[in-house]
Amino acid sequence: MIAISLSDEKIQTAELLTIERIVNHLPVFAAFDQDRITQIAEIVFDLFSEEDGLDALFGLVRDNLPEKLYETAYAMACDVAAADGHIKETELRLLEEIRHELNIDRLHAGAIERAARARHLTT
DSSP states (O other): OHHHHHTTSOOOHHHHHHHHHHHHHOGGGTTOOTTHHHHHHHHHHHHHTSTTHHHHHHHHHHHHSOGGGHHHHHHHHHHHHHTTSOOOHHHHHHHHHHHHHTTOOHHHHHHHHHHHHHHHOOO
16 A cells, blocks of 8 residues: 555655555454554655565565455555545556556456545545
């Protein structure tokens, strides 16, 4: 979620609020120590400044996230990308990379993306 927010080099308030809402309300984060968010954000910041940082980030994700939660992680990334009402090109490219790295089926990814879009539409 943090990586998607950083992908366009400008963290939007709506994205931060979405991350906070997700962490505070979804069952997958029930045992998560919220004080770790700052530490995780710093790691992502540092990795984004390195040449092979994205590869390292995906390595960390695969090493620390059970495979059964890959689609959940993708759904959360989609929600953060859609939170400000505009999905930028850099966010789209990172979402594509996430789909590839986490081996998310294209049909499933499309459904997840459509749901995120529907949740964040405005009138």
